[in-house]
Amino acid sequence: MTRSSCDVRSVSCCRGVPLRFESGPRSTGGATPTEGSVSVSTRYGFVSTYPPTQCGLATFTAALFAELVTSGTGSGRVIRVVDALQSPAGVEVVGQLVAGDPRSADRAARLLNEDDVVIFQHEYGVYGGVDGDEILRLLTALTVPSIVVLHTVLSAPTPHQRQVLEAVTDLASAVVTMTGTARERLANHYRVDMAKVNVIPHGAPAIRSSFAPTFRSPQPTVLTWGLLGPGKGIEWGIEAMALLRDISPAPRYVVAGQTHPKVLLREGEAYRTGLTKRARELNLAATVSFDSHYRHQSALAELVNSADVVLLPYDSTDQVTSGVLIEAVAALKPVIATRFPHAVELLSDGAGWLVPHQDPVAIAEALRAVLTRQGLAAEMARAAGSTVPQVLWPVVADRYRVLAEDLISACVPA
Numbered sequence: 109m110t111r112s113s114c115d116v117r118s119v120s121c122c123r124g125v126p127l128r129f130e131s132g133p134r135s136t137g138g139a140t141p142t143e144g145s146v147s148v149s150t151r152y153g154f155v156s157t158y159p160p161t162q163c164g165l166a167t168f169t170a171a172l173f174a175e176l177v178t179s180g181t182g183s184g185r186v187i188r189v190v191d192a193l194q195s196p197a198g199v200e201v202v203g204q205l206v207a208g209d210p211r212s213a214d215r216a217a218r219l220l221n222e223d224d225v226v227i228f229q230h231e232y233g234v235y236g237g238v239d240g241d242e243i244l245r246l247l248t249a250l251t252v253p254s255i256v257v258l259h260t261v262l263s264a265p266t267p268h269q270r271q272v273l274e275a276v277t278d279l280a281s282a283v284v285t286m287t288g289t290a291r292e293r294l295a296n297h298y299r300v301d302m303a304k305v306n307v308i309p310h311g312a313p314a315i316r317s318s319f320a321p322t323f324r325s326p327q328p329t330v331l332t333w334g335l336l337g338p339g340k341g342i343e344w345g346i347e348a349m350a351l352l353r354d355i356s357p358a359p360r361y362v363v364a365g366q367t368h369p370k371v372l373l374r375e376g377e378a379y380r381t382g383l384t385k386r387a388r389e390l391n392l393a394a395t396v397s398f399d400s401h402y403r404h405q406s407a408l409a410e411l412v413n414s415a416d417v418v419l420l421p422y423d424s425t426d427q428v429t430s431g432v433l434i435e436a437v438a439a440l441k442p443v444i445a446t447r448f449p450h451a452v453e454l455l456s457d458g459a460g461w462l463v464p465h466q467d468p469v470a471i472a473e474a475l476r477a478v479l480t481r482q483g484l485a486a487e488m489a490r491a492a493g494s495t496v497p498q499v500l501w502p503v504v505a506d507r508y509r510v511l512a513e514d515l516i517s518a519c520v521p522a
Contacts (some may be wrong), residue, residue, distance in 0.1 A: 158201060230258050308511075313501060414464070
């Protein structure tokens, strides 16, 4: 593909995005570029946290990179977002966006302007400045089309959070939310050009079809995984387990994942320590276990497939995106989740059981039903099966590929 060369006039065209992109699902039977675009080799730039950083955005970007670049026809490189300058990490990482260092943004812009399209992952707490407003310097300096993926869309932002997000979406050529709920929030609470906004689901690996567990406990296993920290609601899961002592054999609750690096810096292991103390107080030391190992995809798949039910007892009422949720559904596991927005949207067809926040009695009731009611888990798995084809990473990446090629075509001067 001949690289698009946007001049000053075409840059404003790219940011304005005269094309009206569909917010609903595109065809998933092999996405095809729009007329006028050429799918030979797109050069993708990525701006995000990135491994070895351990967080949801880093994992997401690595998976999308793998599909668009490693397994696709494009090429790509990464600007890694960091709090302080880090040691080199991976040949694909060509630069770092360092919080509080405007020169790093200028260097990143020079590199990214050599690409065809840049894909940003956005969270307020990732970028430097107040509410991550340092991202605006980099977005402003771009002369190529950009896609900004919003991982958080608050329903009640502070005035400055609203200002930052509106500026981000204004500077972006296209915006992606991963749920319809997030798109509705943008429309209802922010001044955003909704013609730019596309809904593309969070991707998931084909865990069930690619991996099989090598171990299986005789006890029913309830699993929560992901980076640990306050707000995960694990305490409510532990309280619920105390109400299930009469089930035979007694279920075990496995909490897997390291403490979130930023939580670890700020609070140490206080949250994990408090959880283990509560489990001991409830005489659950034998049935509640904490596994702090970081798992790569194959090991994580083995763990997920060993579970009988996945529990997501999150405290947040604002969470519009959950990678753990999408991966649990893709693995066809019954899911019990609090009524955070992504869970309400994804589980409403019967793939899971929604419970009130901070309600261990309701959690215990749902766990009891899934673990003891014959056929219920299978019903949930069948419901999840109808969702899985649309959320596997190859299909999701095709949606990004089509969107990128549309933007590049719109940016080529007539």
